[in-house]
Amino acid sequence: MSTTVPDRRTRRRQQTIEEILDVAIELMEVEGVAALSLSAVARRLGMQPPSLYQYFPSKMAIYDALYQRGNELLRDAYRAARANIDDQLELNLSAASAFCRWCLEHQVYAQLMFWRTIPGFEPSPEAYAPALESIQDLREHLEATIEAGLLHPDAASDEGIALYTAMLAGLISQQLANEPDASFEDGRFSRLLPVVLEMFYQRYAPTRGTT
Amino acid sequence: MSTTVPDRRTRRRQQTIEEILDVAIELMEVEGVAALSLSAVARRLGMQPPSLYQYFPSKMAIYDALYQRGNELLRDAYRAARANIDDQLELNLSAASAFCRWCLEHQVYAQLMFWRTIPGFEPSPEAYAPALESIQDLREHLEATIEAGLLHPDAASDEGIALYTAMLAGLISQQLANEPDASFEDGRFSRLLPVVLEMFYQRYAPTRGTT
DNA sequence: GAGGAAAACCTAATGGCGTTAGGGTTGTCA
DNA sequence: TGACAACCCTAACGCCATTAGGTTTTCCTC
Numbered sequence: 001m002s003t004t005v006p007d008r009r010t011r012r013r014q015q016t017i018e019e020i021l022d023v024a025i026e027l028m029e030v031e032g033v034a035a036l037s038l039s040a041v042a043r044r045l046g047m048q049p050p051s052l053y054q055y056f057p058s059k060m061a062i063y064d065a066l067y068q069r070g071n072e073l074l075r076d077a078y079r080a081a082r083a084n085i086d087d088q089l090e091l092n093l094s095a096a097s098a099f100c101r102w103c104l105e106h107q108v109y110a111q112l113m114f115w116r117t118i119p120g121f122e123p124s125p126e127a128y129a130p131a132l133e134s135i136q137d138l139r140e141h142l143e144a145t146i147e148a149g150l151l152h153p154d155a156a157s158d159e160g161i162a163l164y165t166a167m168l169a170g171l172i173s174q175q176l177a178n179e180p181d182a183s184f185e186d187g188r189f190s191r192l193l194p195v196v197l198e199m200f201y202q203r204y205a206p207t208r209g210t211t
Numbered sequence: 212m213s214t215t216v217p218d219r220r221t222r223r224r225q226q227t228i229e230e231i232l233d234v235a236i237e238l239m240e241v242e243g244v245a246a247l248s249l250s251a252v253a254r255r256l257g258m259q260p261p262s263l264y265q266y267f268p269s270k271m272a273i274y275d276a277l278y279q280r281g282n283e284l285l286r287d288a289y290r291a292a293r294a295n296i297d298d299q300l301e302l303n304l305s306a307a308s309a310f311c312r313w314c315l316e317h318q319v320y321a322q323l324m325f326w327r328t329i330p331g332f333e334p335s336p337e338a339y340a341p342a343l344e345s346i347q348d349l350r351e352h353l354e355a356t357i358e359a360g361l362l363h364p365d366a367a368s369d370e371g372i373a374l375y376t377a378m379l380a381g382l383i384s385q386q387l388a389n390e391p392d393a394s395f396e397d398g399r400f401s402r403l404l405p406v407v408l409e410m411f412y413q414r415y416a417p418t419r420g421t422t
Numbered sequence: 423g424a425g426g427a428a429a430a431c432c433t434a435a436t437g438g439c440g441t442t443a444g445g446g447t448t449g450t451c452a
Numbered sequence: 453t454g455a456c457a458a459c460c461c462t463a464a465c466g467c468c469a470t471t472a473g474g475t476t477t478t479c480c481t482c
Contacts, residue, residue: 008450009449009450013458031330032328032329032330033328033330034329034330035331037438037439037440038439038440038441039438039439039440047460047461048460048461048462049439049440049441050440050441050442050443050460050461051459053440053441053442054458054459054460058440058441059440111328114388115322115326115328115384115387115388116388117243117245117322117326118243118245119242119243119245119246120243120246158399159403159406162385162399162400162403163403165385166378166381166382166385166400166403167377167378167381167407169380169381169384169385170377170378170379170380170381170384171377171381173326173380173381173384174373174376176326177325177326177327188369188373189373189377192370192377195370195374196374196378199410199413199414202410202414203406203413218479219479220428220429220478220479220480223478224429224430227430248467248468248469249468249469249470250467250468250469258431258432259431259432260468260469261431261433261469261470261471261472262431262432264469264470264471265430265431269470270469270470
C-alpha cells in the first residue's frame, strides 16, 4: 500500500494538463478567446497536435476546464477579499472591488465565463458548480449585511441578486468592451463601482419597503 | 445622360451584397457569431466560396458591414421609439425599452456590436459612425429631460452617460448570457429595466447635487 | 445590332485548422 | 525480466479562408 504519493505518473500527467491550460490562456490573451488553436498550443509545448488528445478529448474540453478553473479562481479571490475585514460597509465595497478587479485582470476567463461566445461551448455541470458557490457566497454576504441592519431583506431576494449582478456585469462588460486596457481605478466604467453600490444601498435601504 | 437609374448593374450588385449579409446573419443566429463560415454562406447562395470575394475583400469586411448595419438599425429603432410620444417620463421608459428589446431580438448584432469577441475584428470608423450618432441621441435625450426639470444636469455628464449605458448593458448582457430565449417582459434581468431607470432618476434627482 | 470592356463566376491550389486511426517507444509495476 | 499502459509520433480526412488565373455573362457604346 504505497499510495502515499499519487502514483507519480498521474502527478506528472496532472502537471502536463496544467501546462496545457496555462499555455492556452496565454495564447488566448494574445490572439483572442475564440482564436485558440490547439496546433499553436502543441507547438508551444513542443508536441504534435494529436498528442494533446491524450489529455483532453476535444478543444471544447479545454474550454470547459478553463471555465471551471476561472470560476474556482474567482470564487477564491472573492472569498479572500471577504476575509480579514470587520467593518461591514467597507467589506461590501472591497468584495465588489475584488470581483471587478479580478474580471479586468483576467479578461480571458471573464469572457469565457460571463459571455457565452464560443460557438458550441456549453459548460459541464461540474465546471459550473463553483459558479453556483459564488452566487451562494454573494447571497450569504447580502444576508449578513441585512442581518447587520444595513439593507432591507428584499436585497437578498432573487430580484435583488439579479439587480446586483446585472449592475456589476454592466460595469465590467462596458469596461472590457470599450477600455480593456484601463486599470480598475481609472476605467471610465469600473471607477463607477462605488456609485453603483451606493445606488443599490439606497434602493434597498433598511427602513423602507420596496414594491 | 441616362443616369436616372443608378446603373442597373450597381443596383443588382447592391442587392447581392444585402443578400450575403442577410444569409450571414441567419447562419450566425444558428451556429454562433464566431462560427460564421464563408463557405456556408456561398453554399446557401448557390455560389462557390471565392465568388464572395467579388463583394467583400475578406470575412472581416462582412463582419464590419454587419456591425455598421446593426448600428444603423438600432439607431433607427431608438429614434422611432422616441417619436410620437409626448409625456417625457413615459418616453424615457419606452425609449430604453425599445433599446433593450432590440438587443434581445437581434442578439447576433448585439454580440457583434457590444462585445468585441471576434478575434481580429476592429470596426472601421465608417461602421462605427452610427454608434456615435446613437450616443449623441442619448445625450440629447437626457438633456431634454433635464430641460424639462426631471433630471439634474449631471445626468448628461460623461459620468451620467457611462452610468446609464453600463446599467442597461448589464441588464442586456446578463439576460443574453443566462436566459437568451426569454422575452423582454419575462426575462429575469430585462424585466428590471423600470427599476434601473428609477434608480437612475433617483440618483440624478433634479433638486439634489451629485459629486 | 456588333464590339469590347468589365463584372460575375468558376476551378485549382495553398496552407491552416480539429480530429481520427494506427503504429512505435518508453517508463513503471508485478 | 516481461508485459502493459501511458505517451508521442506520422499520415490522413474534411473543413476552412484566401489567392491566382481563366471563362462566361452582362451591359454600355458605337
